[in-house]
Amino acid sequence: MRSRRKLRFRLVVSFALFGFGLSALFAFAALNIRSRVEDQLVTATLIDEVNNLNQQVHEHPDQQPRFGIVEAWTWSDRTIYKAPLAWQSLANGVHDISEKGADGRLHRYKLAVEHKDGIYSFLRYDVSRDELGKQQLLFSVIGAVFLFGLLSLAIGLWLSRKVLKPVSQLAQRLREFRRLGKAEPLAPEFADDEVGELAQALDDYAARLTSMVERDREFNSDVSHELRTPLAVIASTTELLQGSPDLTPKLAERLKRIERASRQATELIEALLLLSRAERRxxxxxxxxxxxxxxxxxxxxxxxxxxxxxxxxxxxxxxxxxxxxxxxxxxxxxxxxxxxxxxxxxxxxxxxxxxxxxxxxxxxxxxxxxxxxxxxxxxxxxxxxxxxxxxxxxxxxxxxxxxxxxxxxxxxxxxxxxxxxxxxxxx
Structure with missing residues (x-):
């Protein structure tokens, strides 16, 4: 008998490796997606900002260029009216606001406000690109989940066929035995694992069942033979008595009843013997x-x-x-x-x-x-x-x-x- 690891051990190892490999692949994919999205956002932001700076220098060479991502303003108590009306009542801290940008589109900003010693300071940071990055990351992760779900399904099917192959082989051999009408030992064909133990148990059960069936058949044959002999004697004796010249009508009727009962008993024995053997003849x-x-x-x-x-x-x-x-x-x-x-x-x-x-x-x-x-x-x-x-x-x-x-x-x-x-x- 071939020696292999236990089926339980192979199942545990297979699923452990499967879970570890799938987790590693998902972690790698998540990090790779995050890195790509972050690099794309940083690159796009820097390109937009350097184009904006170049445009400001060409249009106003005598002015200090301003950054578009982070912008700052300061006003005093006397000039605070120049600030946007919605900003003037804001308390110190960071606020989320939505305003139209220079491109005419609605942008989301983080606005930091500090009012101290008669000076109002405002620092605005455009977070629209961060929101776009989060959205891209969400879509990428959802796509990765579906992709790895399909991959896990394919790997799971392959692993199930691989790990449960001995069980399928055992079932196939049992179906072949039923079709061919004869049983051969199963245990030598399987590994020394749980499936092998099941095959050995089936072999033991088949041996006990075969022995019981053989004993039952021998018993039925012996009983049939032993019963047929006295019934044949009864039938032959009845036939001889019916041929007697001095037979009275009453006795002849009784002999006919004995003959019919003997014939019925013989037919019943033959039918029961066919049933015990499950034999159609x-x-x-x-x-x-x-x-x-x-x-x-x-x-x-x-x-x-x-x-x-x-x-x-x-x-x-x-x-x-x-x-x-x-x-x-x-x-x-x-x-x-x-x-x-x-x-x-x-x-x-x-x-x-x-x-x-x-x-x-x-x-x-x-x-x-x-x-x-x-x-x-x-x-x-x-x-x-x-x-x-x-x-x-x-x-x-x-x-x-x-x-x-x-x-x-x-x-x-x-x-x-x-x-x-x-x-x-x-x-």
Missing amino acids: GPTRGETTDVAKVAGDVIESQRPQIRDKPIAVYLDVRTPVSVNAPASVLAVALTNLIGNAIKYTLEGEVRVEVDANGIEVIDTGPGIKPEDAERLFQRGVRGEGAGGSGAGLGLAIVRRLCELYGWQVAMRPRGDRNGAIASLVFG
Whole structure:
């Protein structure tokens, strides 16, 4: 197994380096933007000021030139009226004012005022360029934030793929195992880190699960074999007894019941064995099963249940249909659906209708509630008014068989009168 650093350590280091690098880049960008804006402002101010000085010298060579950025005025108590009216009432200190400059545009100034010993001193500084610099700096920083946000997103995506690559590889290998239907050891393919520990845990779980499934399959095979042997003996003995010349009608009827019960037990064992293996198997030699024939056999096997009840059972074959499934599987499903209809119907009729889509079993029993229709297919759930013995597993077995063969089974109440309708649709 390859030895690498822990995944947690790699995550911490990756994000630490990412945060440090991004902070360093942002600090560098902020300093660079500030330096460029400051240099641009200073250069523009100096150029404007030297042009202004040159213009003053050419226009008034006999006068002392004045600076445009910082200007100063002084007046006495007698000449203060010459100062701008808004300045005359200002107290000592620094004030923010806005006035039109020589270019006719509105400028912002800092005005320092000092009144002492009858002298008024005013010093005005133009801060318009500083405001422009702050605005440029703000726009530049906002642009840098968006730029570094996109950069961090790209780097984060790259780091996530890089750091979480082992997890993705583990998920991919698990999907391949599910597709191929076989499992191979995972741990040797991964590093000695958290992902490797997870792969080892999955290997251990798969080994325990495989062992349990193998034991379950062996148990089912052994039980199936052990049960089939006595059932075969019962069936052969019953067949021999039915051929006796001195057989009375009453004894012949009982032997037929034994034969039907033996056949049903054999079909049920085969269906349960298929469910335990989750194995879908068609009829032998590619043959199909006649649905109407199986339905008729099931109805005949249920005749003893209606001997003491005023119930009529009808088989209505509207369209012959065959399914690609063993007769035993179909017989188990129909035995539960038709048997339940007969069990819950105290009087009236049970009609079994066969058409091209499937089978419907319609009874005149007490019916079911719409909200209970789906719940009846759960293990251990029995219908209201169920009498006699039973564990509520019949419809659950039917549902599992239908899922195995792609069929659809459902229960719903009748709309015209009391009763229920069980439908089996072949996919």
